[in-house]
Amino acid sequence: MSDSISTFSLLHSQFASIEVDAPSKALIDPSRTPYGESTRGPVGSNARRIDGVEKVTGTALYGADLFFDRADLFAQVVRSEIAHGRLVGINSEKSLKVPGVVAIYTAKDAPGTNRQGLIHRDHPVLVEDRILYRGDAVAIVVAETEQAAQQGRDAVEVDYEKLPVIATMDDALAPNAPKLHLDGNIMGGKRIRKGDADAALDASDLIVSETFVTQTVDHAFLDIEAGIALWDGHHLTIHVSGQWAHEERRLIALALGLPIESVRVICPATGGAFGGREDLSIQVYLGMVALRHSNKTIAMRYSREESMRARHKRHSLRIHYTVGAMEDGTITAAKITVYSEEGAYASTGPAVLRKAASHATGPYRVPNVHVDVYGVYTNNNPTGAMRGFGACQMAIAYEGMMDRLARQLSMDRRELREKNLICSGEAVTTGQIIPLATGVECLDAAWQQFERGAGKEKPLAAHQRRGVGMSVICFGLGYGDGFPDASRATVKFAPSGRLEVYTGGVEYGQGLITIMAQIAAEELGLTTNEVDVIWADTHRTSESGSSSATRQTYFTGNAVKIAASELREQVLDAAGRLIQVHQHEVDLVGGFVVGRFDPQIKRPLREIVAAAAERGFDLTGQGIFKPRTVCEDFDTGQSPRSFITYLFGAHIAQVVVDIETGEVRVERFIACHDVGKAINPQSVEGQIVGGATQGIGMALMEEVVMKEGRMLNANFTDYILPTFRDVPEIETVTLENDDPGGPFGARGIGEPPLIAATPAVLNAIGNAIGVMPHTTPCTPQRVWELMNPELALVSSGVRMLGLPDHARMAR
Amino acid sequence: MSDTATENGAWRLLCTVNGQPVDLQVPAHETLLYSLRERLGLTGTKGSCLEGECGSCTVIVDGEAANSCLLLSPQVQGCSVETIEGLAEGKKLHILQDKFLASGAAQCGYCTPGLIVAAKVLLERNPKPTDDEFFEGMEGNICRCTGYKSICEAVRAAAVEWKRN
Numbered sequence: 001m002s003d004s005i006s007t008f009s010l011l012h013s014q015f016a017s018i019e020v021d022a023p024s025k026a027l028i029d030p031s032r033t034p035y036g037e038s039t040r041g042p043v044g045s046n047a048r049r050i051d052g053v054e055k056v057t058g059t060a061l062y063g064a065d066l067f068f069d070r071a072d073l074f075a076q077v078v079r080s081e082i083a084h085g086r087l088v089g090i091n092s093e094k095s096l097k098v099p100g101v102v103a104i105y106t107a108k109d110a111p112g113t114n115r116q117g118l119i120h121r122d123h124p125v126l127v128e129d130r131i132l133y134r135g136d137a138v139a140i141v142v143a144e145t146e147q148a149a150q151q152g153r154d155a156v157e158v159d160y161e162k163l164p165v166i167a168t169m170d171d172a173l174a175p176n177a178p179k180l181h182l183d184g185n186i187m188g189g190k191r192i193r194k195g196d197a198d199a200a201l202d203a204s205d206l207i208v209s210e211t212f213v214t215q216t217v218d219h220a221f222l223d224i225e226a227g228i229a230l231w232d233g234h235h236l237t238i239h240v241s242g243q244w245a246h247e248e249r250r251l252i253a254l255a256l257g258l259p260i261e262s263v264r265v266i267c268p269a270t271g272g273a274f275g276g277r278e279d280l281s282i283q284v285y286l287g288m289v290a291l292r293h294s295n296k297t298i299a300m301r302y303s304r305e306e307s308m309r310a311r312h313k314r315h316s317l318r319i320h321y322t323v324g325a326m327e328d329g330t331i332t333a334a335k336i337t338v339y340s341e342e343g344a345y346a347s348t349g350p351a352v353l354r355k356a357a358s359h360a361t362g363p364y365r366v367p368n369v370h371v372d373v374y375g376v377y378t379n380n381n382p383t384g385a386m387r388g389f390g391a392c393q394m395a396i397a398y399e400g401m402m403d404r405l406a407r408q409l410s411m412d413r414r415e416l417r418e419k420n421l422i423c424s425g426e427a428v429t430t431g432q433i434i435p436l437a438t439g440v441e442c443l444d445a446a447w448q449q450f451e452r453g454a455g456k457e458k459p460l461a462a463h464q465r466r467g468v469g470m471s472v473i474c475f476g477l478g479y480g481d482g483f484p485d486a487s488r489a490t491v492k493f494a495p496s497g498r499l500e501v502y503t504g505g506v507e508y509g510q511g512l513i514t515i516m517a518q519i520a521a522e523e524l525g526l527t528t529n530e531v532d533v534i535w536a537d538t539h540r541t542s543e544s545g546s547s548s549a550t551r552q553t554y555f556t557g558n559a560v561k562i563a564a565s566e567l568r569e570q571v572l573d574a575a576g577r578l579i580q581v582h583q584h585e586v587d588l589v590g591g592f593v594v595g596r597f598d599p600q601i602k603r604p605l606r607e608i609v610a611a612a613a614e615r616g617f618d619l620t621g622q623g624i625f626k627p628r629t630v631c632e633d634f635d636t637g638q639s640p641r642s643f644i645t646y647l648f649g650a651h652i653a654q655v656v657v658d659i660e661t662g663e664v665r666v667e668r669f670i671a672c673h674d675v676g677k678a679i680n681p682q683s684v685e686g687q688i689v690g691g692a693t694q695g696i697g698m699a700l701m702e703e704v705v706m707k708e709g710r711m712l713n714a715n716f717t718d719y720i721l722p723t724f725r726d727v728p729e730i731e732t733v734t735l736e737n738d739d740p741g742g743p744f745g746a747r748g749i750g751e752p753p754l755i756a757a758t759p760a761v762l763n764a765i766g767n768a769i770g771v772m773p774h775t776t777p778c779t780p781q782r783v784w785e786l787m788n789p790e791l792a793l794v795s796s797g798v799r800m801l802g803l804p805d806h807a808r809m810a811r
Numbered sequence: 812m813s814d815t816a817t818e819n820g821a822w823r824l825l826c827t828v829n830g831q832p833v834d835l836q837v838p839a840h841e842t843l844l845y846s847l848r849e850r851l852g853l854t855g856t857k858g859s860c861l862e863g864e865c866g867s868c869t870v871i872v873d874g875e876a877a878n879s880c881l882l883l884s885p886q887v888q889g890c891s892v893e894t895i896e897g898l899a900e901g902k903k904l905h906i907l908q909d910k911f912l913a914s915g916a917a918q919c920g921y922c923t924p925g926l927i928v929a930a931k932v933l934l935e936r937n938p939k940p941t942d943d944e945f946f947e948g949m950e951g952n953i954c955r956c957t958g959y960k961s962i963c964e965a966v967r968a969a970a971v972e973w974k975r976n
Contacts, residue, residue, distance in 0.1 A: 046915070272956045
């Protein structure tokens with residue numbers, strides 16, 4: 001604990017030394033921040049992934065790879081065929097006659113609360129009465145083979161009483177709409193009140209208003225939900241990919257009525273998550289079956305269709321955005337009303353609402369802000385966590401408004417942004433002062449990269465138009481808003497002499513374990529080849545929070561650094577005793593204990609560790625990183641420290657639009673991010689490129705299509721993902737302005753690249769065709785209809801029910 | 812063909828996988844992906860979309876890249892099948908595997924076996940692909956988390972050293 005306190009107070013003393021009342025570009029010169037720590041080992045190098053060889057040889061074991069030779073029984077879930085109604089009865093007679101079928105379980109067989117849900121426990125594992133979406137689980141079929149389980153599943157007969165389907169937010173908000181939950185169809189809300197937005201809008205020279213509609217998005221990770229479970233009479237062990245093993249353990253125990261410590265969650269190799277593994281998937285089904293069939297290994301996996309039909313999605317937001325400005329381009333006020341489609345259950349919706357509100361004006365200086373965000377239940381898939389988490393939808397809106405303002409003011413888009421971007425020492429929407437705000441630097445660096453490559457384009461055909469768009473975003477890292485947020489780590493020498501790092505964090509491809517190995521190796525003067533990382537096993541590792549919110553490098557990175565530096569002290573202490581010198585006279589370099597002043601001293605670290613172990617030293621360092629954030633005020637949304645730190649980035653997209661077909665091709669793409677310190681530059685670039693690619697997908701093609709509660713494109717043939725041909729070679733620029741609280745100055749990079757990418761592409765389309773997009777994705781049809789509104793066959797998706805008063809204020 | 816169908820409707824599959832002869836009884840409607848993974852334990856080949864859109868299940872059948880989720884096992888009767896497990900020689904990685912590692916082209920790693928196998932087919936035919944030929948060879952494979960930049964880099968780096976193999 002003492003380590004976390006000292007880190008926390010250190011942070012405060014650094015923040016306290018910054019003058020906050022005189023915003024100015026010169027307040028902090030980012031190139032001369034004093035927080036940098038010099039590194040001489042693997043931190044800052046492109047260390048190869050420590051799980052890389054397994055992955056390129058196909059020997060890494062993902063959930064579905066555990067079936068071979070291990071499974072005794074297979075489970076399948078019977079899902080509701082209706083989106084809204086009551087479960088009247090289940091007839092399992094035919095199913096039980098299918099050869100190989102062993103048992104069928106329903107809600108009556110649930111041993112615990114039969115409830116799951118990350119924030120509210122509102123989602124029945126197996127339906128008891130009410131059905132709220134077509135993914136609700138009705139029964140579980142257990143069989144000796146997977147095929148028999150599938151046949152058994154299809155043979156279960158379910159009687160329903162249908163109720164009217166609430167297919168859209170408009171249906172849900174209509175008078176006399178059936179109530180989906182006890183307290184109605186509004187899940188909750190969140191507001192920001194800062195200054196006097198109404199008065200400021202009145203006094204503005206210009207008011208611009210727009211309604212944006214963002215789509216429902218699927219995570220589409222490639223590694224479909226799959227895993228195994230075993231109940232041995234004492235412990236329930238579940239091998240299923242998730243994003244927060246320790247929280248999953250708590251939720252599983254609760255749903256199944258087990259003591260938490262008798263559940264063990266082990267995360268196998270995980271092929272992507274993007275927020276899609278934050279809610280529980282198959283864990284409780286597996287556990288429920290395992291408890292009934294002790295000492296049998298139970299296996300289960302989804303098909304792609306079931307994965308897409310059952311899982312939560314990214315929130316579709318309807319954003320009514322009104323912004324005021326003076327003639328010189330100074331933004332005066334923003335009034336924003338957001339309706340967020342929550343689907344059937346809350347999932348992480350309440351947190352997404354909060355993030356959407358606190359990121360409503362992004363990195364811009366808006367003195368008067370009025371935001372209302374509402375979550376609305378429907379009978380569609382629950383919506384929850386996905387990379388960007390409320391912030392990416394708001395970036396589409398605030399960046400779209402910047403281009404609209406620039407157009408109305410006949411101002412250069414970059415100049416307007418630079419004029420209104422916050423500088424170091426200024427506040428974001430929530431009132432939190434940002435000590436190091438580098439939006440302007442990011443935009444400048446991105447623009448310089450853009451200009452370096454400009455002028456090499458192919459000439460356009462008559463039916464083509466070219467456009468350039470830009471975006472600047474900021475993102476609060478971690479859970480924030482006063483939510484407890486902690487990472488723990490243990491670093492120790494194994495009997496073999498290898499260094500071991502233990503973290504509860506989940507590696508799903510982002511490079512977490514390699515980065516943790518780099519940090520530990522740096523502290524102990526080793527290379528990553530000498531480090532093993534044991535991760536996301538609730539019986540072997542301590543809790544490190546979720547792999548989400550762009551938090552692992554910052555949080556677990558700090559915990560590992562604290563633990564490793566404690567271990568380093570122990571090793572130096574032991575070495576000092578063994579070599580008969582003061583511990584300050586020796587150092588750890590390249591696997592050796594060396595004299596700082598006496599070149600004669602050079603002993604292999606391994607030897608010192610072995611000797612220390614022989615003498616009974618337990619060389620183990622532990623670290624906890626638990627910085628505090630302050631809850632946003634309920635009435636105003638203001639907080640002095642809602643997030644531990646903020647990340648900045650700027651993207652530039654160049655597109656070519658075919659004006660005959662509406663097709664958009666991204667021709668060039670530049671992504672600039674201030675990452676604090678790139679612990680592994682290659683990994684950072686991988687996150688930027690991967691995130692930008694998903695953002696381009698969100699801008700142009702990805703869209704979950706629902707009709708009366710049925711997902712029409714629950715497969716990869718109809719749910720369109722970016723391919724090799726859809727993305728140009730993304731040019732990355734990284735700025736490294738040390739973060740005062742991050743390990744070696746590192747911030748985080750997971751989510752910002754997706755957030756910035758989508759608005760850059762939309763603004764480029766607007767620039768190309770002269771009409772600004774407002775609905776995502778910009779499919780050829782939507783783009784064509786923007787250019788030919790009089791010939792539009794379908795409305796672009798903007799419905800006017802519930803249009804707030806401010807949406808009519810434009811002048 | 813009838814000599815390979817047994818009386819109970821199962822199929823006697825005779826082929827080679829990574830050079831090893833295979834003699835298996837499989838249901839005639841079983842996919843090659845299933846036979847490889849669940850009967851032979853070659854779980855390096857991944858299933859993801861299970862309908863031929865994503866390429867995670869790519870294997871090589873008589874020198875051609877093929878989606879093993881779409882092929883029925885009887886369709887590879889007498890064929891030579893290569894999977895990701897057949898590329899490395901002991902601990903020595905195949906050049907493509909090495910370049911994927913060096914370029915950071917494997918993040919979550921789930922698409923990686925299929926991509927490496929597809930790239931092998933591409934470069935074996937054409938070690939100097941133009942951009943268009945490159946895309947034609949690789950576009951059947953979807954990567955969701957890495958983006959495509961480092962994958963392109965890895966395949967191009969392997970192409971440079973290809974002749975030396």
